[in-house]
Structures are given as structure tokens and as C-alpha cells.
Amino acid sequence: MKASTVLVLNDPAAHYLKWLQDLPPETRIAAGADPEAFRQAAPEADVMLVGAVPRELVQAVFAMAPRLQWVHVMWAGLDTLLFPELVESPVLLTNGRGVFARSLAEFVIAGMLWFAKDLRRMRRQQREQKWEKFVVEELHGQRLGIIGHGSIGRAVAALATAFGMKVVGVGRTSPREEFDEVIETSDFILASAPLTPETRGLIGEAEFRRMKPHAVLINVGRGPVVSETALIEALREGRIRGAVLDVFDQEPLPAGHPFWTMDNVLLSPHCADNTPTWLDEAMQLFVENFLRYASGEPLRNIVDKKAGY
Numbered sequence: 001m002k003a004s005t006v007l008v009l010n011d012p013a014a015h016y017l018k019w020l021q022d023l024p025p026e027t028r029i030a031a032g033a034d035p036e037a038f039r040q041a042a043p044e045a046d047v048m049l050v051g052a053v054p055r056e057l058v059q060a061v062f063a064m065a066p067r068l069q070w071v072h073v074m075w076a077g078l079d080t081l082l083f084p085e086l087v088e089s090p091v092l093l094t095n096g097r098g099v100f101a102r103s104l105a106e107f108v109i110a111g112m113l114w115f116a117k118d119l120r121r122m123r124r125q126q127r128e129q130k131w132e133k134f135v136v137e138e139l140h141g142q143r144l145g146i147i148g149h150g151s152i153g154r155a156v157a158a159l160a161t162a163f164g165m166k167v168v169g170v171g172r173t174s175p176r177e178e179f180d181e182v183i184e185t186s187d188f189i190l191a192s193a194p195l196t197p198e199t200r201g202l203i204g205e206a207e208f209r210r211m212k213p214h215a216v217l218i219n220v221g222r223g224p225v226v227s228e229t230a231l232i233e234a235l236r237e238g239r240i241r242g243a244v245l246d247v248f249d250q251e252p253l254p255a256g257h258p259f260w261t262m263d264n265v266l267l268s269p270h271c272a273d274n275t276p277t278w279l280d281e282a283m284q285l286f287v288e289n290f291l292r293y294a295s296g297e298p299l300r301n302i303v304d305k306k307a308g309y
Contacts, residue, residue, distance in 0.1 A: 002294060003027065005044045007061060010051030012037075019283035023290055035060045043067070047293070049286055050074065050081070059083050070293055074282045076100055076151075077222060079195040082308060093303040094289060096282045098151040100273035104192075104220045104246070105155035107272035109163070111244030112139055112188050114266050115216050140164035145186030147179070147202070148193035148221060150309070156190055172198070172307075183207050188216045194309040195222035203227065208234035218244040220272060223251070232258050235265065246272040 003024075008031035010017065020029055030041035033053055038045075042064035050058055050073045062068065062085060070092045073081060078095060086093065114120070116137040125132055144160045146153040149171035157167045168186070170179045172193075183189065183203075189211065193199045203217070204227040211217075217240060219226050228249050234240045242264035251270055259265050289299050303309060 004046050004290075004294065005030070005041055006047040006049060006290075007031075007038050007042060007045045007065060008049045008051070009033070009053045009057055009061060010049070014051070014279075016279040016283050019280065019287050022287045024294060033057065035064065038064060046070065047290070048072070055080055055083065059085065062086060070094070070299070072286050072289060074279075074286065077194065078303060078308060079222060082305060087305045092299060093305055094299050094301040095303055096285060097301045097309075099278055099282045099285055101151040101155035103273045103275050103278065104152050105159050107246065107268065108156045108190060108218055108220060108244070109139075109159050111218055111266050112144075112160075112216065114244070115242055116142075120263065138164075141166070142187040143168065143185060144188045144190065145169070145182035146190045146192060147182065148191065150192060150194070152192040152220060153190065156192065180210065184210050184212075186215060187212065188218060191217070191219040191225050192221045193225055195224055196308040199225050201225075201227050203230075205230040205233070208239060211240050213239065214241045216240070216242050216244065220246045223248040235262055242266070244268075246270055 003026040005028040006023070008017065008020065008029060010031060011033055012031035017031065023029070028041065030038050030045070032038060035057065038061050042061060044067060045065045046067055046069045048061065048065065048068055048071045050071060058081060068091050071086065073093070073095045076095055076097045076099070116139055118134065118136060121134065139160070140163060143166045146157060146167065146169035149169055153169055157169065160167050168182055170182050191203060193202065202225050208230050217226065217231065231243060235243060244266045245259065246268040247270055253259060253267070253269070259267055285300070289301070292299055
């Protein structure tokens with residue numbers, strides 16, 4: 001294996017960086033959250049690991065490291081990171097795709113069950129000490145439409161299939177008529193697509209008007225993939241049954257936003273994948289990829305920088 005210099009853009013005291021000890025002993029590591037931490041190591045660096053830091057720092061350090069060959073981002077979403085210098089460079093880019101899929105899939109199932117079993121009503125009746133029976137639904141036999149064929153969509157499909165749901169999906173290369181069919185015929189519609197110029201506002205006013213009146217929209221991808229204005233109008237007017245949301249246009253969601261008080265919205269503060277182990281799993285993915293890199297093997301999760309995922 002060749003000796004490498006790795007720039008770790010992250011709080012150097014973060015507990016999950018302990019996994020860096022599994023890199024080959026000859027690896028040189030420089031870690032920090034400001035450009036000064038990398039002045040000496042950057043000119044020789046060939047690898048950059050991007051953690052919880054702003055885009056401005058990544059751009060600054062990238063410009064200081066002319067020998068970079070590979071950048072790995074711990075997260076899956078790259079819409080805020082793909083600055084022109086990185087996109088146009090020959091530097092390989094990988095991400096944490098797949099680390100979050102299992103937890104997000106469980107959240108999607110929980111959201112569908114929240115509506116199917118009317119858990120909100122159960123809690124309300126419990127508070128009111130009201131014994132009032134009502135009809136609950138099964139997920140079995142219902143149709144789940146998945147917009148986005150990535151790791152999250154596949155993980156959700158596996159769980160939904162186990163519940164006996166009918167699962168259909170569309171991706172970037174799917175014909176428009178297939179997308180329209182998913183919108184029009186699904187009981188639950190999952191948006192798990194990445195945010196790109198093509199997917200921004202992908203689900204808007206026209207799509208909500210084509211959904212079934214009892215359809216539930218679930219968004220665990222990126223907030224702007226769904227038009228919030230159109231979604232709020234559809235929810236207020238009762239044109240769809242409800243929404244399950246983990247991502248939003250603005251985060252944190254500002255005080256007074258309509259979503260806070262909507263009874264037909266299940267809202268998560270973008271923490272559906274915030275498990276006790278996900279940061280460790282993200283680092284383990286980087287270490288595995290680093291060993292591949294050092295051995296000259298193909299890397300996992302290579303990103304198409306032009307496409308944005």
C-alpha cells in the first residue's frame with residue numbers, strides 16, 4: 001500500500017474519528033475545522049475526508065491541495081457541496097450513500113403505519129379517556145410509489161414488500177408516463193430522490209392535483225424536491241390525506257411555519273437517520289474505501305459529479 005496524507009475536515013475531538021486508527025500506520029493525518037490546520041499537510045495531501053463543516057472550508061482547503069486524488073463526504077446529500085472547482089476537477093468523489101438507508105426505511109414504514117392505524121386518533125382518545133372503536137387499515141395490498149431508485153428507495157421497497165404492499169418505483173431515466181402513473185395510482189408516495197436541478201420542485205401543484213384524495217406524501221430525500229407551497233395548499237384543502245416529512249426547504253423549520261400545527265402532517269426534525277451508530281458506520285465506510293484506494297481497488301459510492309449523486 002502507498003503512504004497517503006489525509007485531510008480530515010471535522011472537529012478533531014469528535015468521537016467517531018477514532019476509526020482513523022484503522023488506517024495503515026504510515027498514513028499521515030491532519031484534522032481540523034479551519035484552514036490553518038491544513039497549511040503544512042495540504043500541499044502533499046491525496047485524500048480529503050469531509051465531515052460536519054461548511055462548504056466554504058471545503059472550498060478553501062481544496063484550493064490548498066493540488067495533489068488531491070479523492071474526496072469522501074460522510075453524508076449522502078451533495079447539493080450544498082458541489083462547487084465548480086470540485087465538479088470540473090479529475091478528483092474522485094464518494095459519499096456515505098447507504099449508511100442511512102436502513103433507519104430511513106424504518107421511518108417511512110412508521111409514517112405509513114401512523115396514517116394506516118390512525119395513531120393520532122388513538123393518542124387523542126387515550127388522553128380523553130374515550131373508548132370509541134374505529135376502523136383501521138392494513139398496509140398489505142396498498143400501493144407504494146417510490147420516486148428515487150437509490151439505496152433509500154431500495155431499503156424501503158424491501159420492508160414494504162414484507163408488509164405485502166405493492167411497490168412501484170421510478171428513477172432519473174424513467175419515462176414521464178411512468179412517473180405520472182406512480183403519482184396518480186399510489187396510496188403512499190415516497191420522495192427519496194437527491195436534490196439536483198432536475199429534481200428541484202419535481203412534485204408540485206400539478207402532481208398534487210393528480211394524486212388520490214387519500215394519498216400520503218412522504219419526503220426523506222431533500223426538502224426542495226417537493227414544492228412546500230403546493231404541499232401546504234393540498235393539505236389545507238384536503239386534496240391529499242397527509243404528509244410525513246423529515247426534510248424541509250428551511251432547517252430548522254421556522255417558528256410559525258404551517259407544518260407545525262397541521263394535524264395531517266407527521267413531522268421529524270431531520271433526525272430520522274440520527275441513530276446512535278450512524279456516524280461510526282459512516283466512518284467504517286470511509287475506512288473500507290480507504291483500504292480499497294490504497295490497494296488500487298475500485299472505490300464504493302463513486303459520485304457522478306455532473307449529475308450530482
